[in-house]
Amino acid sequence: MELQPAYGKAPLMRFTKDHEWVEVDENGIATVGVTAYAAEQLGDVVFVETPDVGKTVKAGDGFAVVESVKAASDVYAPISGEVVEANAALGDAPETVNAAPEAAGWFAKVKLANPAEVDALMDRPAYEAYLQTL
């Protein structure tokens, strides 16, 4: 079976300069999380405050809060839309953000309001090139 990217070119995962990732499915639902680089920088995650389901977010708004032993860090919405699901598993296992940041450690799913916002984000090679500049 051939994978058909919903937006733009493969790979499906897109990235922001703030180290969030977005993966869009065929129904226009974007899964949002933080990248492996962000998870490494944050250190051991001990608490995640995910957004409430039903909340409408705008790209750049505060979206979630990730807490390590030392500090709380804001995560910004990389895209706009309505939150349709939050990752309840992070309540009992916030360390999943460190163990699998770009998979099981996702934060929330958002029904995209403006799919073009996704195309404006970096693909993986561009994100990895960006990491080299930091």
Next chain:
Amino acid sequence: MAQQPAEAPLQTTPLHAAHIALGARMVPFAGYDMPVQYTEGVLKEHLWTREHAGIFDVSHMGQARLRGVNPLAAFEEVVPGDFINLKPGRQKYSVLLNRTGGIIDDLMAARPVTPEGTGDDGLFVVVNGACKENDFKVIAAELAGQVQIERLETRALIALQGPEAAAVFQHYAPQAAAMAFMDVRLMTAFGVDLIVSRSGYTGEDGYEISVPGAAADRVWNVLLSDPRVKPIGLGARDSLRLEAGLPLYGHDLDETTSPVEGDLAFAINKNRREQRDFPGAARIVKELAEGPPRVRVALKVLEGAPAREGAEIADASGKVIGVVTSGGFSPVLKCGIAIGFVAGVSPAVGDPLKVIVRGKPQAAEVVKAPFVPHRYVRKLA
């Protein structure tokens, strides 16, 4: 307080290269480039210290000798503790007070002697790194003509903390086995002269070791070569001291806080209370008798996110009664813990309160500090 301006070049400790070699993440702290964590991260470093032994570079702290005709009596003019009766070989926690009884800094002051009881030479004081310039200026001004201050700026300070710290250190310094909590000795070990106290800032047993700067790297590496020892950064130092319920100057204590408000009345000795001869005595004696207008409390956060510095504290009805001055996640208790100040009547252990985190009230409870029991060795077996 005497925080250095951001643009000032950062100072380094004699262990700076050792931190870099260990892969530490370095941050500016108290004007120094210091390790906030090593490769394993804050959580693992914290738990390692609670289970084994952690080694900390605290060389940014201010070390000095106060000498004079009667340095102990002179020192009592700036602190509320009984120092005249401080025995040779003993260390004492105290607070440097301003004229209105506010805390300029908290500190340790000691009379180090050799195991034979010789070498008693004035008062050895250790103050906070961020406050040290101002502290020594204040002491010099207040005690002018009575004490001379010799800053020990070339010495490093290494803390070895944790249940296995004593066994590790005593292997190299057998003389340290005869020391109990808050004992302080002059000794030779690792081929150099050390000033060693059995104390720390983690709630664990352990030693704080003042080392000549030139030998610091060697002492550090020898201790670190023991498999029971791992390097611990300032991040875990903060979470460890928070679990131990120990206040952090500049956060939980400042120039407006009295030692009574700061829950440090133990540092105001009985004879000094009667003599009322320390700075701010009128306010402090009144607060001891009538209760202070606000008091430091320890809070366990029962739900939701950790409450951090600046979070408001509310009573059960939702009325804001105070503020968190330091808070975070307890790796041992696996929940949020906080130190804060509340106004009015001192809350009782078990009182339900709220902490307001990002606008949301979360259940919290007043607990008795420390959050994690101290394991000081007060009596030798």
